[in-house]
């Protein structure tokens with residue numbers, strides 16, 4: 162089981178294998194290689210990026226609710 166939190170999925174243009182890279186790995190140019198064939202022809206997966214954005218939004222929304230009602234309780238509906 163891989164821990165993928167905070168990582169983005171990249172898909173290899175050559176063998177289509179998906180590989181997760183952390184922000185730190187993304188910043189290190191030349192370190193991002195396909196885990197399958199070793200190719201550097203990687204494209205960031207829209208699916209992975211979307212999941213990360215949704216996660217951030219959900220956390221922001223939860224924090225906003227705590228600010229609004231002064232407690233951690235979630236009002237249904």
Ligand SMILES: [Zn+2]
Pocket residue numbers: 173174175176177178195196197198199200
């Ligand atoms: Zn590959």
